[in-house]
Amino acid sequence: MSLFSKAFQTELRVVRKDRWLFALVFWLPPVLSLFMLLIFSAGQPTNLSVGVVDLDQSSLSRKVERYLEASPALNVTRHYSSIAEGKADISDAGIYALVVIPANLSRDMMRGEAPSISTFFNAQYLLIAKAIRSALIQIEITLAVELDVGRTLVKTPVTKAALAKSMPVRSQISALYNLNMNYATFLVPALLAALFQLLVICVTILSLGRRSKQSDSQRPEGTGIRLASRSFLYTCVFSIHILVALAFLYGVLGWPHQLSLGGLLPLVILFVIACQLLGAFFYVLTFDLVRSLSLAGAFSAPAFAFLGVTFPASDMTVFAQFWRDLMPAAHYLNGFLNQVSYAAGAAHSLKPGLLMLAFTILIPVIIFRIKDQQAGAE
Amino acid sequence: MFLEQLKKEFLKIFTDKAVIITVIGGVLFYAVLYPQPYLNQLPLQQSIAVVDHDNTPTSRRLIRYANATPQVHVAQHVGSISEARSLLLDGKVRGMLVIPRHFQKDLGLSRSPVIGLAGDANFFLVYGTVIEGLAGAVMSTGATARVRELMLAGIPLSFAVKDWSPIHLNERPLFNVGMGYLGYVIPAIFILILQQTLLLASALIGAESNEKSGLEFRRAGSVFGARFVAMFVVYFLLTQFYMGACFSYYGISRNAGIFDLWMMIAAFISASTALGILIGLLLPRRELAAPMVMLSSLPMAFTAGFIWPRELLPYPVLWISEWFPSTPAIQGFLKLNQMGAEFSQVLNHWWSLWVLAGFFSVLSLILLTRKARPVQITEAV
Numbered sequence: 001m002s003l004f005s006k007a008f009q010t011e012l013r014v015v016r017k018d019r020w021l022f023a024l025v026f027w028l029p030p031v032l033s034l035f036m037l038l039i040f041s042a043g044q045p046t047n048l049s050v051g052v053v054d055l056d057q058s059s060l061s062r063k064v065e066r067y068l069e070a071s072p073a074l075n076v077t078r079h080y081s082s083i084a085e086g087k088a089d090i091s092d093a094g095i096y097a098l099v100v101i102p103a104n105l106s107r108d109m110m111r112g113e114a115p116s117i118s119t120f121f122n123a124q125y126l127l128i129a130k131a132i133r134s135a136l137i138q139i140e141i142t143l144a145v146e147l148d149v150g151r152t153l154v155k156t157p158v159t160k161a162a163l164a165k166s167m168p169v170r171s172q173i174s175a176l177y178n179l180n181m182n183y184a185t186f187l188v189p190a191l192l193a194a195l196f197q198l199l200v201i202c203v204t205i206l207s208l209g210r211r212s213k214q215s216d217s218q219r220p221e222g223t224g225i226r227l228a229s230r231s232f233l234y235t236c237v238f239s240i241h242i243l244v245a246l247a248f249l250y251g252v253l254g255w256p257h258q259l260s261l262g263g264l265l266p267l268v269i270l271f272v273i274a275c276q277l278l279g280a281f282f283y284v285l286t287f288d289l290v291r292s293l294s295l296a297g298a299f300s301a302p303a304f305a306f307l308g309v310t311f312p313a314s315d316m317t318v319f320a321q322f323w324r325d326l327m328p329a330a331h332y333l334n335g336f337l338n339q340v341s342y343a344a345g346a347a348h349s350l351k352p353g354l355l356m357l358a359f360t361i362l363i364p365v366i367i368f369r370i371k372d373q374q375a376g377a378e
Numbered sequence: 379m380f381l382e383q384l385k386k387e388f389l390k391i392f393t394d395k396a397v398i399i400t401v402i403g404g405v406l407f408y409a410v411l412y413p414q415p416y417l418n419q420l421p422l423q424q425s426i427a428v429v430d431h432d433n434t435p436t437s438r439r440l441i442r443y444a445n446a447t448p449q450v451h452v453a454q455h456v457g458s459i460s461e462a463r464s465l466l467l468d469g470k471v472r473g474m475l476v477i478p479r480h481f482q483k484d485l486g487l488s489r490s491p492v493i494g495l496a497g498d499a500n501f502f503l504v505y506g507t508v509i510e511g512l513a514g515a516v517m518s519t520g521a522t523a524r525v526r527e528l529m530l531a532g533i534p535l536s537f538a539v540k541d542w543s544p545i546h547l548n549e550r551p552l553f554n555v556g557m558g559y560l561g562y563v564i565p566a567i568f569i570l571i572l573q574q575t576l577l578l579a580s581a582l583i584g585a586e587s588n589e590k591s592g593l594e595f596r597r598a599g600s601v602f603g604a605r606f607v608a609m610f611v612v613y614f615l616l617t618q619f620y621m622g623a624c625f626s627y628y629g630i631s632r633n634a635g636i637f638d639l640w641m642m643i644a645a646f647i648s649a650s651t652a653l654g655i656l657i658g659l660l661l662p663r664r665e666l667a668a669p670m671v672m673l674s675s676l677p678m679a680f681t682a683g684f685i686w687p688r689e690l691l692p693y694p695v696l697w698i699s700e701w702f703p704s705t706p707a708i709q710g711f712l713k714l715n716q717m718g719a720e721f722s723q724v725l726n727h728w729w730s731l732w733v734l735a736g737f738f739s740v741l742s743l744i745l746l747t748r749k750a751r752p753v754q755i756t757e758a759v
Contacts (some may be wrong), residue, residue: 020666032673035695039680042690049689090552092713092723096687116548123551124716125684126562130506134551140547183686186502195676202669209665290396293668298407301574301672303566305415311559312504315421320414333560337500338467 007229014210015233024203025234029196029241036191037249045131047075049231051086051095058106064117067143073135074336090122091277093314097121097132099186107146122263127183185255187309189340190333192245197275197329200238207234209289224367231276238272239265250340257340267353274359275330281362284369303329303357315317331355379595382603390583391608396664397579404575405616410623414566418558424540425453427462427471429494436482440493440519444475449511459494466498468657473497473508475515476603485523503559551633553717565630565716566684566708569646572672573678573704576613576647577654579699580605584658598746602655602739609651617643621715634714643711645731649703652738659745674702680706706730 013046015021054061068076078095080086086098100118102108108115119136123129207230246264250257282296283289306324308316313324324330335352391397426444428435445452454472462474476494478484484491493516497508554561563610583605621639625632634642663668680686683697688696699705710727713719721728 005709021663024669032677035677035698036680038692038695039677039686041692045687047689047692048687065464088723091717091719093683093709093717118548118550120552121576122717123554123557124562124565124712125559125687126554126559127685128687129551129554129557136547136549158522178495183502186500191676191680195673198669198672202672206665231459246388258690289665290668291399293665294396294399294404294578297672298404300674304676305563308415308499310503311415311489312501315418316415317417320417323414325413341500341554 004225004229004232006234007226011207011230011233014207018210021203021206022204024199025237027201029238030194030245032199033192033241033245034193035081037184037188038188038219043184044073045128045183046072048073048097048128048132048152049095050132051078051080051089051098052076053081053083053086053098053100055103056105060106060109064099064101064105064139064143067139071135071139079205087120090120093122093125096125096128097136099136105186109201111220111371190307190309191304193271193329193333193336194243194300194307196238196242196271197303197327198297198300200234200272200275201279201282202293203234203238203301204276205283205289205292205296207231208280208283209292227280227366227370231280235236235269235272238275239268242268242272248367259339263339264336267332267339270353270356271328271332272292274331274356277359277362277366278328280366284366284373287373299328303327307333309333318330325355328356328359380600380604383597383600384607387583387604387608390586391612393578394583394586397582400575400579400582400610401417401616404511404578405571405620407532408571408575409568410621411559412571412636413564413628416563420556420558421503421507422448423451424449424472424504424511426473426475426508426512427456427465428452429456429459429462429474429476429529431479432477432481434482436485436519437477439522440477440481440515441475443518444512444515445513447514449514472501472504473512475512488527492651556661560628561630561716563682564628565625565712566682567679568624569708569711570675570679570682570704572613572617572620572709573646573650573702574675577610577651577657578667578671580609580651580654581658581661582664584655585661585664585667587658598743598749602743602746605655606648606651609654612646613647614643618649623713625715631716633716633718634711638714641721642707642714642724642728642731645706645728645735646711648735649707649731649738652735652742653703656738656742656745659742659749665736678702678704681705684708684712700730701734703731703734706734 015025052065052068054065065076068074074097078086078089080089080098081344083098083100086095086100089095090098098120100120102115102117105115105117121129121132121136168355243264246259249255250259279296282292282299285295286292305311306316306320306327307313307330308324313321313330316324331352384395391401402534428441437660441452444450450473452475454462456465459474459476462476464472465471466474471593474494474496476496478491478493481491481493493513495509495516497505498513509556551557620641621632657667657670678699681688681691681695681702683706688699691699706727710724710731713724713727714721
């Protein structure tokens with residue numbers, strides 16, 4: 001026990017003396033988490049710039065424009081007299097979409113010829129494009145119903161019946177588990193998982209490499225305990241970082257959740273330990289600080305793409321799914337999402353937990369490599 | 379003197395293991411790895427569960443329509459919503475379609491029955507796909523009913539088909555026409571990969587010199603110039619490789635003229651190289667380079683404007699993001715190469731890159747001269 005607490009305290013002293021390690025362990029995690037959260041503080045894409053080419057200039061075309069203005073996602077910022085002018089502005093992202101109201105819109109409408117309004121939108125920015133498209137579909141439906149009800153009211157002078165005629169079937173769409181379609185609640189948990197995976201792996205390597213650089217305790221006996229006790233500091237600190245971040249998001253900001261500390265705690269601790277084991281593994285591969293950090297960076301820097309929140313994991317290639325399974329963050333996020341939104345029982349978090357526990361198979365490899373290296377050094 | 383220094387800097391890139399792994403290994407590795415998740419472009423055929431309380435020809439037609447869309451695939455028929463929910467929880471299905479009792483009858487009586495559609499909004503892309511498919515199927519069912527009604531009222535079929543809705547909205551996606559994921563992520567993220575490996579490599583080289591004695595810093599200008607030129611040449615070529623061979627392999631559009639592209643690349647590489655040299659001078663130890671550079675990747679990617687609109691960033695975030703060369707570079711390259719903008723339309727980004735390049739160069743030179751000073755004094759003594 002004394003060996004344990006001694007090693008723990010030595011490690012704490014090392015961290016406090018090294019300005020850069022101190023930053024990575026203590027203040028960069030919350031600062032980076034906050035930065036990522038601030039990016040999505042708007043929650044949903046709103047007021048996206050849209051241009052209008054009104055070739056009809058009728059009361060109907062002005063009504064279309066009012067509908068565009070009324071949509072929270074859109075904001076009509078520019079008017080053009082020709083399509084070419086508007087398209088140039090799409091190319092330099094001055095506007096995200098261009099709505100073209102054709103000449104004779106009003107006349108065709110009266111004649112029952114079902115005129116069409118064309119919308120060009122910038123699909124390069126995919127997320128923005130999707131937001132614009134769904135806003136436009138909403139507008140189309142509302143507009144169609146309103147115009148149609150107007151038409152049928154002449155024949156069937158009962159509003160409800162006219163409404164039914166213009167919308168034979170209605171749909172009620174429910175966005176399960178993320179009711180207000182907020183991008184922050186959707187992206188930030190995954191970003192934090194990717195960020196902390198990278199942080200924990202890097203810090204583990206730095207701490208291991210730094211201690212062996214000083215080569216003060218190269219005695220082989222008690223290596224395992226010393227390693228464990230030194231690592232225990234980081235397990236605690238990073239688990240607390242994650243829990244505080246989550247407490248801020250779901251407690252202070254009041255994001256909807258079904259979490260319980262009892263379910264969350266083992267998940268977070270397992271996640272941190274799995275990352276530490278992975279970091280130690282990268283270190284013992286080379287025993288070279290710079291190279292093992294490059295390896296670890298190459299592995300974990302693109303983690304977010306593989307987590308499967310933006311592009312679903314089930315639609316990834318087999319190789320990408322395999323690569324994803326090597327990441328503790330992927331399993332942690334699975335377990336976390338089960339808990340946060342589905343109020344799933346312990347059984348549903350068991351599998352991710354076990355998968356993260358599987359990283360313990362690295363322990364013998366790490367110990368063996370370290371012993372091997374110590375024997376070589378003597 | 380300068381040529382000698384230049385040779386030294388080139389040698390550093392190609393003989394330092396960590397640097398060459400980062401520059402050549404990193405760039406090649408990511409060219410293969412990063413597109414992996416997105417190779418299938420679009421999530422299609424998402425599994426859904428159907429709860430059919432009506433069980434009539436019309437309700438079955440709606441299910442057939444749903445199954446016929448490329449977006450969804452009817453995986454299970456279940457008797458109740460709670461069953462569908464538990465399937466959703468297990469990840470067996472991603473959404474559900476609920477058809478109410480008396481659906482056919484209500485439709486016939488023009489009572490506009492309500493169809494329930496639901497998707498797991500924890501995964502936005504999947505959710506959007508499921509709802510798009512299901513809403514399309516519901517719309518078609520409605521349209522069929524409407525056309526039949528109009529025909530019963532004596533309107534000829536050709537008219538009825540056109541007239542079922544009084545107005546249409548034609549959507550035309552531009553640039554990334556298929557709205558696929560590869561064409562969205564790769565052109566932007568590859569620029570970030572170039573910048574990050576470049577920053578890491580020059581930080582590694584710079585920090586290496588910091589760990590050694592100050593002897594190297596006698597001629598600040600020549601050290602800076604040589605390091606700059608060496609990195610610039612290597613990365614100018616690597617950028618060509620990414621934007622040429624790689625883009626063409628992944629089928630990503632390349633609309634920019636070669637001279638416009640070169641102008642932009644020159645500005646981008648200059649700003650990144652200068653920043654890399656500066657970071658190298660600031661880091662006391664080599665091993666800090668990788669964590670610091672890698673940690674900045676996520677903030678850089680998400681503030682560059684290709685994922686989240688920059689207009690919506692809070693001011694402090696916006697301000698910080700303007701110091702990353704990747705921010706103007708990604709916008710400039712996307713506009714030139716993907717969106718077919720003229721060079722005059724990206725001049726502001728081009729100038730921002732040069733301003734950053736100048737600023738970081740001046741700072742690096744000041745730091746280099748400071749480091750050089752004590753050495754000169756000892757020599758004078």
